[in-house]
Amino acid sequence: MGKLRIGIIGAGGIAQARHIPAFQKLSDLVTIEAICDVNEEVARNVAQKFQINKVFSNYHEMFAKVDAVTICTPNKFHADIAVAALEAGVHVLCEKPMAMSTEECQAMVDAAEASGKVLSIAYHYRFIKDSQAAKKLVLENEIGEPIVARVKALRRRKVPGWGVFTNKELQGGGSLIDWGCHYLDLSLWLLGNPEPELVTGTTYNHLSKMPNQVNQWGSFNHETFNVDDHVTAYIRFKNGASMLFETSWSANIPKDDEGVSISGTVGGINLFPLQLNQAKHGMLLNSAAEWVPGDESPDLPQAQNFINCCLGIEQPVVKPREALQVSKIIDAIYKSSETRQSIIL
Known part of the structure; x- marks a missing residue:
């Protein structure tokens, strides 16, 4: 061939x-x-x-x-x-x-x-080494049944000032649909892509609409800024699991803060970096991953x-219907914020 x-x-x-x-x-x-x-x-x-x-x-x-x-x-x-x-x-x-x-x-x-x-x-993000190892830990029942996910994708004053990232007509949204979607997809995958049943979300762009902004990633027009720069959400799944989710381009925090934490019935995992947290043999055991140097790019x-x-x-590692589920939740977050109501899926 x-x-x-x-x-x-x-x-x-x-x-x-x-x-x-x-x-x-x-x-x-x-x-x-x-x-x-x-x-x-x-x-x-x-x-x-x-x-x-x-x-x-x-x-x-x-x-x-x-x-x-x-x-x-x-x-x-x-x-x-x-x-x-x-x-x-x-x-x-x-x-x-x-x-x-x-x-x-x-x-x-x-x-x-x-x-x-x-x-x-x-x-x-599914192809990052830590993510691949975390998925194996979940599949091998090292944390039991996943129950609660806590997801953060927060950048400090880093609205992209290039390209079309802040153009709602071309992009459909801001921090959520641009960057938060990666963490939403990753966490759903680690949870086993459970079916969502309820989504509550709130979107903000107050900070980016203020004049004289300090921004680390170039300049943008605050007067025409009409996409989200900060989003919070709560997602409940039909299998009883839940997710606390937050993403931002412009959070007023000490430094960028990104990661996924999943608590299961017998243990938990944290990304990034990867750590396995278990309670057994009468002890609390935390195992941190250490990678052999190599090509870390996904x-x-x-x-x-x-x-x-x-x-x-x-x-495909990323199957179409799984990606569809990510977009379905993103739509629900935006709709929940607009209507100020929880969305039943």
Whole structure:
């Protein structure tokens, strides 16, 4: 079998920093055949930088030249491109979040199931070494039945001042849909993707709408800022588990604070870094992980999994219906904040 031919749709920072370098490290299995961007000049510059032969400004024209695509566009375009690719018989790896709404995500799932092609979403936090080990600990019953998750994805004064991150029309939201979604997906996966039944959420953007802000990640227009910069939520699941969730771009805290803590019936785990907490042999035992130095980036194993899925020798680590569940909860958090009511799913 020849090499898998990959096309990149969207030539921005995420493509250049993550996806293109990862696929190029796997050049024995895959070739980056083409790149597409609505700004053809940008696409040509990136193609020259990474020695990609074919350049397109229309993704429909690319599909005949590739076996698979990676979608790196703003969130607004994820669903349309993914559905078109799947209907053209092309495998899809789509950047997170899956799409702008539950309905768009469902359309992507339907297209994947109808086409029989691979659809995976780039929730790369699942591929971090600590996350992979934590999942094994859960599956091997080291913590018993997971009961309560406490999830924090908090940055101190780091609203992204570049790209379209603060553009609600193109992105659908702010800190929750951009960064918090990673931690929401990771924690759901570690819990075993239980079905949610109730979501209560509150979103804020008070701080970012104030003038003369101190911001570590560039400047933005406080007058037009209309996405969330801080979000809190409580999620209850049908199996009785629950989650306390908080994410922010701009929290007034001493330093960035991010991690997942899961308490189970016989033990618990904490990320990041990974620690296993147990009570046995008459003692409280805490076991901290220590990694052998190596490539810690999750980009390479994510790319490897996608390639192997396209070749029919693996299943996606991030399955479409699991990513759909993440977006369903995000929608419910936004709706709960807007209506000031809990949302029953």
